[in-house]
Amino acid sequence: xxxxxxxxxxxxxxxxxxxxxxxxxxxxxxxxxxxxxxxxxxxxxxxxxxxxxxxxxxxxxxxxxxxxxxxxxxxxxxxxxxxxxxxxxxxxxxxxxxxxxxxxxxxxxxxxxxxxxxxxxxxxxxxxxxxxxxxxxxxxxxxxxxxxxxxxxxxxxxxxxxxxxxxxxxxxxxxxxxxxxxxxxxxxxxxxxxxxxxxxxxxxxxxxxxxxxxxxxxxxxxxxxxxxxxxxxxxxxxxxxxxxxxxxxxxxxxxxxxxxxxxxx
Amino acid sequence: xxxxxxxxxxxxxxxxxxxxxxxxxxxxxxxxxxxxxxxxxxxxxxxxxxxxxxxxxxxxxxxxxxxxxxxxxxxxxxxxxxxxxxxxxxxxxxxxxxxxxxxxxxxxxxxxxxxxxxxxxxxxxxxxxxxxxxxxxxxxxxxxxxxxxxxxxxxxxxxxxxxxxxxxxxxxxxxxxxxxxxxxxxxxxxxxxxxxxxxxxxxxxxxxxxxxxxxxxxxxxxxxxxxxxxxxxxxxxxxxxxxxxxxxxxxxxxxxxxxxxxxxxxxxxxxxxxxxxxxxxxxxxxxxxxxxxxxxxxxxxxxxxxxxxxxxxxxxxxxxxxxxxxxxxxxxxx
Numbered sequence: 001x002x003x004x005x006x007x008x009x010x011x012x013x014x015x016x017x018x019x020x021x022x023x024x025x026x027x028x029x030x031x032x033x034x035x036x037x038x039x040x041x042x043x044x045x046x047x048x049x050x051x052x053x054x055x056x057x058x059x060x061x062x063x064x065x066x067x068x069x070x071x072x073x074x075x076x077x078x079x080x081x082x083x084x085x086x087x088x089x090x091x092x093x094x095x096x097x098x099x100x101x102x103x104x105x106x107x108x109x110x111x112x113x114x115x116x117x118x119x120x121x122x123x124x125x126x127x128x129x130x131x132x133x134x135x136x137x138x139x140x141x142x143x144x145x146x147x148x149x150x151x152x153x154x155x156x157x158x159x160x161x162x163x164x165x166x167x168x169x170x171x172x173x174x175x176x177x178x179x180x181x182x183x184x185x186x187x188x189x190x191x192x193x194x195x196x197x198x199x200x201x202x203x204x205x206x207x208x209x210x211x212x213x214x215x216x217x218x219x220x221x222x223x224x225x226x227x228x229x230x231x232x233x234x235x236x237x238x239x240x241x242x243x244x245x246x247x248x249x250x251x252x253x254x255x256x257x258x259x260x261x262x263x264x265x
Numbered sequence: 266x267x268x269x270x271x272x273x274x275x276x277x278x279x280x281x282x283x284x285x286x287x288x289x290x291x292x293x294x295x296x297x298x299x300x301x302x303x304x305x306x307x308x309x310x311x312x313x314x315x316x317x318x319x320x321x322x323x324x325x326x327x328x329x330x331x332x333x334x335x336x337x338x339x340x341x342x343x344x345x346x347x348x349x350x351x352x353x354x355x356x357x358x359x360x361x362x363x364x365x366x367x368x369x370x371x372x373x374x375x376x377x378x379x380x381x382x383x384x385x386x387x388x389x390x391x392x393x394x395x396x397x398x399x400x401x402x403x404x405x406x407x408x409x410x411x412x413x414x415x416x417x418x419x420x421x422x423x424x425x426x427x428x429x430x431x432x433x434x435x436x437x438x439x440x441x442x443x444x445x446x447x448x449x450x451x452x453x454x455x456x457x458x459x460x461x462x463x464x465x466x467x468x469x470x471x472x473x474x475x476x477x478x479x480x481x482x483x484x485x486x487x488x489x490x491x492x493x494x495x496x497x498x499x500x501x502x503x504x505x506x507x508x509x510x511x512x513x514x515x516x517x518x519x520x521x522x523x524x525x526x527x528x529x530x531x532x533x534x535x536x537x538x539x540x541x542x543x544x545x546x547x548x549x550x551x552x553x554x555x556x557x558x559x560x561x562x563x564x565x566x567x568x569x570x571x572x573x574x575x576x577x578x579x580x581x582x583x584x585x586x587x588x589x590x591x592x593x594x595x596x597x598x599x
Contacts, residue, residue, distance in 0.1 A: 057485060059484075059485065079484045080485075080488060080489035080490070081489070083485065084487055088487070097478045100474070108471055108472070108474075108486070111475070111486075112487020118469045118472055121469035171482070172486065175486050175487050
């Protein structure tokens with residue numbers, strides 16, 4: 001299924017394979033995400049979803065396969081270089097700078113949008129001051145969008161679990177990505193927090209129009225947010241399609257949705 | 266609160282007084298902070314003894330070196346070759362000024378450049394390693410530097426070292442009297458602290474802290490861990506070179522044994538005792554640990570024991586160092 005129109009997909013993954021010794025964690029994975037599209041990646045535990053994320057964002061080097069971002073090959077680049085090209089990711093567990101305030105966390109996320117390198121960042125110039133002011137405005141905007149505004153001066157380590165996860169997403173968002181990879185953003189959140197996260201993603205989408213690829217076990221969130229879904233089982237893609245198609249796919253039902261542990265997934 | 270922060274509020278002009286860069290945001294000057302610092306600086310003048318000047322000068326040099334070491338520590342790496350890089354600076358400066366007859370300022374600048382360049386080249390290769398592996402490699406490098414200084418007799422004088430290094434002299438004025446040397450050193454130390462105070466409030470300083478606090482998150486939000494640590498290692502080594510240059514011209518004599526592993530370890534102990542995450546940790550650590558062995562002069566061989574004991578006590582009771590006594594808990598709930 002190609003994205004609509006003649007526009008090339010934003011993220012294109014072909015033949016992505018990762019082998020850990022004898023274990024084939026991800027095998028010949030192909031997927032694409034269009035501009036402004038929300039795509040889900042689901043599958044039972046150990047299906048290779050997080051590995052796929054690590055391969056796409058450069059944390060791991062693939063055994064084979066290619067990753068293209070906006071028509072540029074990014075396979076084998078460091079994560080920080082890929083971020084600067086417009087692809088950011090968040091982590092499954094909470095990942096914040098615990099000693100820094102919420103606003104400072106977001107500022108650090110936005111540092112990658114500052115022109116120049118660390119070698120020149122020590123020097124304060126007029127242009128840099130202007131860029132920093134722009135970043136500070138950006139931080140204010142994200143604080144408001146994410147609803148973390150009241151906590152802006154709180155140390156991130158002192159936030160409640162749900163807020164830390166939210167902050168993790170907001171940090172990823174502060175890098176001004178074209179596409180954001182979210183690794184189980186709803187894991188460990190209660191119903192209300194899940195709904196809040198869903199609303200946040202929708203707000204971010206409408207405000208900035210970024211694409212999202214996310215791994216999630218929480219089916220209600222996946223079915224509500226995603227336009228398309230890929231299903232991964234034991235490192236292989238077994239299905240792709242709209243939420244309705246996925247829910248009706250016999251292979252998916254057998255391998256995943258019908259699994260006995262579905263009830264508490 | 267941090268004395269330097271309070272005593273030297275460096276507000277970049279034009280910047281609105283926002284609170285985003287929370288801990289880095291300049292605090293207003295307090296009389297207590299400024300008074301304490303001024304008293305500390307003036308103490309040797311009040312005591313007015315050759316030995317207290319000598320100690321104070323060494324505290325200044327160690328402060329510069331330890332503050333630079335903690336830059337690398339804040340970026341998440343511990344180096345066992347910082348003492349060796351101080352040595353590189355000392356030898357380069359001595360060779361420039363005594364050997365080639367260049368002015369002191371050129372010698373000091375070359376010491377900074379050479380130490381930084383060496384660290385940059387080393388860092389490019391070995392900063393792929395993290396944690397204990399980096400520590401081991403820097404240990405090996407430290408030994409390598411010591412052996413080069415020992416064996417390259419033509420330039421370094423081998424085990425005899427270099428003697429009769431000219432005193433610090435700027436624009437025709439030679440710093441020969443201890444009070445004058447100390448005044449100069451104190452000025453340089455305050456300048457270095459002010460530089461780092463400013464540095465930690467720039468985006469580069471923010472990146473260093475980000476990498477130190479959560480390297481995985483930093484890397485995946487666009488702050489390159491390798492690049493940031495390489496930068497920190499290079500900048501830290503430049504100041505190690507400066508410390509070495511000051512030491513060489515103050516003492517007038519250097520030998521390879523002054524810059525061996527023991528010195529590197531002592532620097533780490535000073536950093537940890539003072540507080541590795543605080544700008545003033547370097548000053549506090551150097552001020553506490555530099556005079557410590559002098560109280561046990563009668564038993565020279567036991568001096569290392571006191572360093573060890575101090576380190577163990579600090580790690581057990583004040584893991585964030587002495588500088589955290591007043592700021593540590595307050596910061597958590599800030």
